């Protein structure tokens with residue numbers, strides 16, 4: 001088991017953003033976490049990667065209990081993340097963004113020696129090649145189109161060779177063709193590395209095409225989970241989420 | 246070295262300001278736009294002045310002691326402001342600077358309001374040129390180093406930086422220490438040229454100059470602020486012939502650059518880097 005979440009809870013004021021959510025992610029899986037706006041998906045991610053501390057519940061990464069650890073330690077333990085609203089380094093070039101992560105991952109960042117731009121350049125280019133951003137490697141992240149930023153962010157997340165990849169709406173703002181290409185790439189990498197991906201997504205075509213399993217949240221509660229077909233046929237899911245009567 | 250006559254003070258003050266600006270650039274690289282540059286300069290001046298005048302220290306060790314004092318105080322200030330962002334951080338550095346001026350004002354040993362005088366004249370044109378070259382070299386090396394990368398990452402996007410394993414605390418403390426050490430060393434050089442250190446020169450009014458150099462020159466490349474510091478220090482002196490219109494002209498030049506080159510005088514190559522807001526850029530949110 002790559003990830004096990006047990007009874008996770010988070011309240012904001014009077015709102016149960018996440019209430020008693022439990023699920024597991026196995027190696028090789030692409031688990032989609034879906035639900036309407038405000039269902040608690042991002043809050044869930046923020047607890048998994050350490051940005052938020054859960055009010056209660058446990059998060060187990062393999063055999064390590066990462067509940068309440070800092071984002072840095074959880075990242076070092078093998079959790080990569082992309083954000084719902086992309087987070088990249090705007091004043092640095094695309095290649096430098098990836099080099100930054102490579103250097104940090106190898107714990108070679110806190111040094112005054114060497115020109116950073118010369119280190120791991122080839123490796124950064126390899127990753128950019130994979131996400132299809134090699135031709136824009138020397139452009140600044142601050143001037144990129146949104147869909148391109150999403151791909152840079154994926155390259156950055158992959159640079160630390162995570163066992164678990166958390167992707168909050170990885171294809172938002174992308175054209176349909178680009179979406180499929182990106183998700184196919186993630187599926188390939190998950191298989192190659194025997195890693196796992198947990199992603200949120202509002203595009204149901206993407207979810208049903210690429211998720212090996214689906215967990216559905218509604219107002220913080222887990223209302224269904226299972227293989228795509230079973231979830232699609234679940235009347236409760238159809239009622240609260242897919243808009244059926 | 247040859248005498249530069251009329252030009253000598255202009256060159257010296259331009260290069261002193263360049264040293265200060267190099268220090269502030271390093272501090273600001275991790276997102277801490279310090280408002281205490283002049284205060285650190287004053288602290289360096291006092292340290293070196295007291296050590297040489299009252300304790301007969303030679304020049305070089307006194308400069309080193311000033312730099313050390315800068316590193317310690319800079320590190321403390323960074324640790325104190327570690328959880329602060331943007332506006333509150335700036336206000337705190339401003340308050341720190343003013344507090345240092347008030348403390349100097351109230352220590353009779355340091356000469357109180359009149360400042361510390363009787364400082365030996367040590368600083369020569371050669372010293373200043375060597376020090377400026379050294380400051381440029383250090384800032385340039387730091388800028389392109391891995392720590393420089395970490396600093397930019399923390400400035401551009403602290404959330405992503407912490408998610409990418411960068412220690413915001415370490416990065417900000419290191420940049421503040423190094424930047425302040427350079428500024429304090431510069432302050433020591435200044436003290437042994439002007440031969441006077443006063444509390445009033447530590448105030449916010451003077452610190453603001455360096456912020457202007459930084460924003461005017463642009464935060465994207467080191468050469469921008471350095472060029473701006475020399476240009477904007479020398480220009481008012483060189484343009485002296487217009488006497489009372491001098492400040493107006495100075496203001497006009499700044500307005501023109503800000504209008505035509507909002508990212509500063511010098512920027513990265515076209516398509517490289519971005520419109521960089523010193524308050525921290527954010528990616529556009531397509532969903533709202």
Ligand SMILES: Nc1ncnc2c1ncn2[C@@H]1O[C@H](COP(=O)(O)OP(=O)(O)OP(=O)(O)O)[C@@H](O)[C@H]1O
Pocket residue numbers: 012013015016017035036037038039040041042043044084
């Ligand atoms: N920092 C916060 N403070 C207070 N309330 C919050 C905070 N973050 C989220 N919430 C609330 O928690 C609930 C869950 O929000 P969350 O962002 O996790 O939803 P989501 O499933 O990611 O939605 P979306 O699909 O719109 O991204 C919402 O009601 C939201 O308003």
Ligand SMILES: [Mg+2]
Pocket residue numbers: 041042043084168
């Ligand atoms: Mg969300």
